[in-house]
Amino acid sequence: MRNYNNIKERHSIKTNHLNTSIASIELSKNVPLNYQTKLKGMSAEIRNIEPKVVWNHFADLNAVPRPSKKEERVIQFMVDFGKKLNLETFVDKVGNVIIRKPATAGMEDRKTIVMQSHLDMVHQKNADTNFDFDTEGIKMFIDGDWVKAQGTTLGADNGLGVASIMAVLSSNDIPHPAIEALFTIDEETGMTGAMGLEGGILTGDILLNLDTEEDDEIGIGCAGGVDITATRTYESENTPENTVAFELSVTGLNGGHSGMDIHKGLGNANKIMNRLLFDGFTNYGLRISEINGGSLRNAIPRESFATMVIDTVSKEPFLFELNELINEIKSEFASLEENLTIELKEVETPETVMDLGVQIGVIKSIYGALNGVYRMSPDIEDLVETSNNVARVIVKDGAIKIGCLTRSSSETNKWDLANSLRSVFELAGFDVEFSGSYPGWLPNTNSDILKVLKNLYVEMNNAEPHVAACHAGLECGILGQNYPKMDMISFGPNIRGAHSPDERAQISSMQKFWKYLLEILKNIPSKN
The missing domain is CATH 3.40.630.10 (Zn peptidases)
Structure with missing residues (x-):
C-alpha cells in the first residue's frame, strides 16, 4: 500500500x-x-x-x-x-x-x-x-x-x-x-x-x-480511475531516398464508452493501427512520419491515421502482405465491427521520419500496453473490475504522447495495472505521469x-x-x-x-x- x-x-x-x-x-x-x-x-x-x-x-x-x-x-x-x-x-x-x-x-x-x-x-x-x-x-x-x-x-x-x-x-x-x-x-x-x-x-x-x-x-x-500519460521526444531524420509514402487509415469502428463497453471486445483503432505498423516495420523496414489516433480518454478509439514510408523496392510485397493482414483483422472483427474500414493511399513523401531507435520503442510499447479487461470482479457476476483503454496516440514534430484511462473498483488493482503500464512505457524511454485519480x-x-x-x-x-x-x-x-x-x-x-x-x-x-x-x-x- x-x-x-x-x-x-x-x-x-x-x-x-x-x-x-x-x-x-x-x-x-x-x-x-x-x-x-x-x-x-x-x-x-x-x-x-x-x-x-x-x-x-x-x-x-x-x-x-x-x-x-x-x-x-x-x-x-x-x-x-x-x-x-x-x-x-x-x-x-x-x-x-x-x-x-x-x-x-x-x-x-x-x-x-x-x-x-x-x-x-x-x-x-x-x-x-x-x-x-x-x-x-x-x-x-x-x-x-x-x-x-x-x-x-x-x-x-x-x-x-x-x-x-x-x-x-x-x-x-x-x-x-x-x-x-x-x-x-x-x-x-x-x-x-x-x-x-x-x-x-x-x-x-x-x-x-x-x-x-x-x-x-x-x-x-x-x-474509480486514473489517467496515464506517456510522453517523450525524438529526433527527426531526413526521409531515406528511394522510398514511397502512404497514409494508412483505420476508420468506421463503433467506439463507445471506455468503461461500460470495454468488455465487448470492440476494436481499438490505436491497437489495430499499431499492429499494422509493427508488421510493416518488422518485415519491410517501414518508417513512421506521423500518427494521429483516438480522441477522448473515455471513448474507445474509433479512428487512427498514420503517414509512413517504405523502400520502393519493397512496395509490391509490402502491399500484398498488408492487404492479407487487413483481411485477417476484418475477419477477426466481422461480427463486432461491420463498418471497419482500413485504407492505404499513396501520398507525397514527407520530409522527415522518426528516429529509428525511438520508433522501435514506440511500436513495441503500444503493442505491450494492455487494452481491455484486466480482471473481472470476484464478487459481482459479470462485472469488470479493472480495465484499460489505450485512448490516444500522437506522433508529430518530434513529440510523442500516448494517453490511457485505467478504471477499477479496486484501488489496489487500479494502481497495479497503472504501474504495469508505466513500466511498459518507461522501458521504451517515456516519461509517465499519473493524473486525475478518483476513487470508486x-x-x-x-x-x-x-x-x-x-x-x-x-x-x-x-x-x-x-x-x-x-x-x-x-x-x-x-x-x-x-x-x-x-x-x-x-x-x-x-x-x-x-x-x-x-x-x-x-x-x-x-x-x-x-x-x-x-x-x-x-x-x-x-x-x-
Whole structure:
C-alpha cells in the first residue's frame, strides 16, 4: 500500500480548470447568449415528445455548447435558469452550480435530497461530419423510439439528467421534499467538479445521481480511475531516398464508452493501427512520419491515421502482405465491427521520419500496453473490475504522447495495472505521469434509499430491478469523501452508444424513468 500512496502523493489534481475564472462570471445577464437564435435550427418534433417539460429543457440545454473544461456558457445558462425561478442559486469555487428549492406543501418533514447530474458532455463526431462543438448546438432528430444527433454525440449523457432536474425545479405541481440541485462540471475529463466540491456546502441526506444508462438498473457502486500519460521526444531524420509514402487509415469502428463497453471486445483503432505498423516495420523496414489516433480518454478509439514510408523496392510485397493482414483483422472483427474500414493511399513523401531507435520503442510499447479487461470482479457476476483503454496516440514534430484511462473498483488493482503500464512505457524511454485519480464507490446494500427505489420499481413494473455496480466513473464515490453520511443511489433512462456519434436516448424509456422519478420524490423518507 505504501507504493500506491506514494504515487498518489506525487501527482496532484488541479480543480480550478476553467479558462475564465468563476469569480469573473457575473451572476446576472451580463453574458448575453442568443440561445433563441441557436434553437431555431432544432427540430420542433423533439419538443413535442412526452414528457414535454423534460425534452424542452433538454433542447434548451443542447443549444448551449458545453465541452468539458469549457463550461463557462452552460454555467451561466444554469445560473440564469435558477435566478429566473427566484431560487437560491450560486456557483462554488470550481464551477459547480447549486440551486435550492424548498419543499412543496406537506413535504416539509421529509429528508432533504440532492439531485445531481453533470453539465459537460463528451464531444465526438464522425470524420465526415462538419460540426463545431465550441459554437454550435446539437442537431437532434427522432428515429422511431430513439432521439439521435446528426453525426455527433447527443449529450443525453448526462443532459437528460440535467433536464429532468430542471423540470422538477421549474414545476409548480410536482410534490417533492426540499431539494439541492447539484450540477457538476468536468465529469467526463477528470471529475474535477466533484473533486472540488467542498464539504459543508450541501445539507442533503440523500443523493439521487441521474447518470445511469439502463432504466432497469439501480446503481449502488462504480469504478474509480486514473489517467496515464506517456510522453517523450525524438529526433527527426531526413526521409531515406528511394522510398514511397502512404497514409494508412483505420476508420468506421463503433467506439463507445471506455468503461461500460470495454468488455465487448470492440476494436481499438490505436491497437489495430499499431499492429499494422509493427508488421510493416518488422518485415519491410517501414518508417513512421506521423500518427494521429483516438480522441477522448473515455471513448474507445474509433479512428487512427498514420503517414509512413517504405523502400520502393519493397512496395509490391509490402502491399500484398498488408492487404492479407487487413483481411485477417476484418475477419477477426466481422461480427463486432461491420463498418471497419482500413485504407492505404499513396501520398507525397514527407520530409522527415522518426528516429529509428525511438520508433522501435514506440511500436513495441503500444503493442505491450494492455487494452481491455484486466480482471473481472470476484464478487459481482459479470462485472469488470479493472480495465484499460489505450485512448490516444500522437506522433508529430518530434513529440510523442500516448494517453490511457485505467478504471477499477479496486484501488489496489487500479494502481497495479497503472504501474504495469508505466513500466511498459518507461522501458521504451517515456516519461509517465499519473493524473486525475478518483476513487470508486463502494456498494451499500443496506441503503435506505435503495429499499425505496427497489420497492417502487417492483410496484410500478411488476419486475425486479437490476441492482448493480458499474464499470464506469460516477461522481458518487468522490462526493462521498466529503459527505460520507449521505445515502447515495444512481438511476436513469436507457441511453445507448454513449461517448460516440451513435449515442441515442430511448423515448419510451425516458417516459418510464420520469414517472419513476416522480414517485421517488413522493416517497422520500421523513427526517425522523
